[in-house]
């Protein structure tokens with residue numbers, strides 16, 4: 001049996017624009033997904049995930065047979081697609097295309113809320129499954145395999161940002177296929193979660209349409225890229241106040257691209273009014289989480305009192321990326 005865990009992330013800057021080759025800076029946070037993988041005697045795959053649906057979710061299938069479970073199709077697809085793609089990548093890496101595996105996944109990262117649950121699940125599954133099949137991948141190889149798995153599931157619409165941050169940990173910079181780690185000062189992240197989620201595929205498709213239809217929407221995407229380049233300087237200088245101002249600006253540009261939501265705006269404004277250095281939505285948007293920078297407790301207190309906020313927590317930068325447990 002092999003077990004691996006991998007962290008989720010928040011975007012300091014650059015989500016959505018990163019899909020079109022602009023740079024982005026995601027930061028891994030100490031909320032992890034874990035995958036436990038055991039090789040089987042046959043060529044079947046069994047996936048067991050406690051976090052999808054109240055009763056959890058189990059599916060078993062072989063090379064010739066489709067998964068048979070009692071679940072609505074959307075849940076079935078959601079539950080299987082990422083883990084199945086990760087298993088395929090690990091089998092391919094280990095040159096064991098027919099290896100049978102039992103995979104059990106559980107996660108502390110809310111689903112579809114902009115904290116990179118999909119990437120963390122895929123990264124942990126690739127690492128644990130490869131290890132179980134006798135292959136220890138380094139974090140860059142895990143990131144590459146996990147990226148391919150996410151891209152497959154998201155029909156080509158994925159950047160390397162989430163999977164790279166999850167695999168290597170820390171603050172990272174991703175621009176196209178150029179992925180690197182960054183030095184970061186102490187970042188006092190506060191996360192507000194509205195209890196909901198957004199559909200990443202639909203939100204990315206919406207930005208694509210706007211960008212094709214309006215020149216100024218394309219300019220908005222490039223402006224996010226410019227902002228991220230400024231943000232990198234602020235990060236290198238440890239200028240947390242400037243980082244906050246740029247986060248505020250980034251949220252405005254994402255809002256203009258149509259990916260915010262009333263609940264996200266309400267949490268962003270609550271954080272700003274509480275004196276946070278800055279606040280923005282994180283990830284695909286549409287619902288889910290915002291991230292603010294505030295070393296004091298005021299943003300947490302204000303978000304606690306905000307009707308649209310279901311949960312608030314402080315997020316530590318995760319210095320470890322994927323690790324075998």
Ligand SMILES: Nc1ncnc2c1ncn2[C@@H]1O[C@H](COP(=O)(O)OP(=O)(O)O)[C@@H](O)[C@H]1O
Pocket residue numbers: 033049050051052077078079080081082105106107110111112113114115116117118119121198199200283284
């Ligand atoms: N614990 C989990 N078990 C199984 N699948 C998961 C788990 N967590 C996330 N996923 C998959 O990831 C999807 C959410 O990914 P996505 O829409 O990219 O949002 P995010 O990555 O921001 O959480 C879920 O619909 C599900 O398919």
Ligand SMILES: C[C@@](O)(CCOP(=O)(O)O)CC(=O)O
Pocket residue numbers: 014015016017018019112113114115116117118157158159160161162200204282283284285
């Ligand atoms: C919108 C996007 O830039 C980030 C999506 O992040 P998340 O899956 O919502 O955590 C898409 C991507 O980079 O693959």
Ligand SMILES: [Mg+2]
Pocket residue numbers: 116117118119162200
């Ligand atoms: Mg995701």
